[in-house]
Amino acid sequence: MTEPSPHLLGLTPAALRRVLAAKGVDVREDEARRVLAHRISLGRPGWPQRPRVRRTVEAACDVLLEAGDLHLLERVEDPADGFVRYLFRSPDGALTEAVRIPLARPGTFSVCLSSQAGCAMGCAFCATGRLGLRRSLAAWEMVAAFLAVRRDAGGRVSGAVFQGQGEPLLNEEAVLAAAAVLGDPCGGRIRREAISISTVGVVPAIRRYTAAGHPYRLIVSLTSAVPERRASLLPAASRWPLEELASVVRDHAAATRDRVTVAWVVLGGVNTGPDEVEALARLFPGVPLRVNLIDVNDPRPGGFRRATRAELDAFRDGLTEALGVPVVRRYSGGAGVGAACGMLASLRQGPRPEAGG
Secondary structure, eight states: OOOOOGGGOOOOOHHHHHHHHHTOOOHHHHHHHHHHHHISSSSOOOOSSOOOOOHHHHHHHHHHHTTTTOEEEEEOOOOTTOOEEEEEEOTSSSSEEEEEEEOOOOOEEEEEOSSSSEEEEEOOTTGGGGGGGEEOOOOHHHHHHHHHHHTTTOOOOOEEEEEEOOOOOGGGHHHHHHHHHHTTTTTOOOOEEEEEEEEEEHHHHHHHHHHHHSSEEEEEOOOOOOOOHHHHHHHHGGGOOHHHHHHHHHHHHHHHTTHHHHHHHTTTTTTTTTHHHHHHHHHSSTOEEEEEEOOOOOTTTTTOOOOHHHHHHHHHHHHHHHOOOOEEEEEEOOGGTSSSSOOOSSSOOOOOOOTTT
């Protein structure tokens, strides 16, 4: 398969210099920073009338933009909680989504980004997994989605999480390249600690991630600590035995000296019993974790149900007592417009109403 052409939006200043040097165009460091600050950090089209970048460099950078852009097909806001779902079409027709997430401070947002068009993991509770996988996204597509959401939010975006469509660590190189752009002062201007990468547990990639010392937060979607149950709920994850996954999570916590976030999709009557509490405590004795409990979103007839309040409280109390770590119920918003966790399935909601309509 041919390697995709480099795209300006997927490059840091150092990467831009390397790409253009390979094409015989010498670019100074200050020029590379100005180019990317203009196009990504400030999000401006074209070039300034009084440039501080040579015309030859501008022309070479214009070629890197010729691969195309994302086309926004749909923007739908959930009136209940302000979550916004965006549906994009790539130049080859692939559809992906992003979600704008309101943060605690009014008027500030984070962005949930897709890393693939569709998903091959086939998690039983997730609509995205039922799409199948079309392809992995290029770094520039993820950055372009971020920029589109940031423009819509008036620039008030302070975080990003790769937790939309797809398994980020099966598109490892492109996701890390996109994260580097988002965390660069000439790019997304996000603190690197405010960028998270979520995975169902691709063990070899987590091992490489830890060894490389990447600064982004790692989220491991566990959902069950009972091997047979986890294999039935996250079938692709059975490629990596649970004990092996636990081992690399322990290593990551030791290397970073920080808590590893474990995401747990709460399935009423399935994964909230004492057996799960005991199994999780056995997997991670003394390991600093943060457990995020996420309500399932499965509107299918006969699909997974949400846990009752009593069931959820008992499970949370059991985890807190057994592990002695923070256990948080994470709000998964945007369910009314298909934007909540597990619901991203490239669905069209119909024409967007006109303003004031």
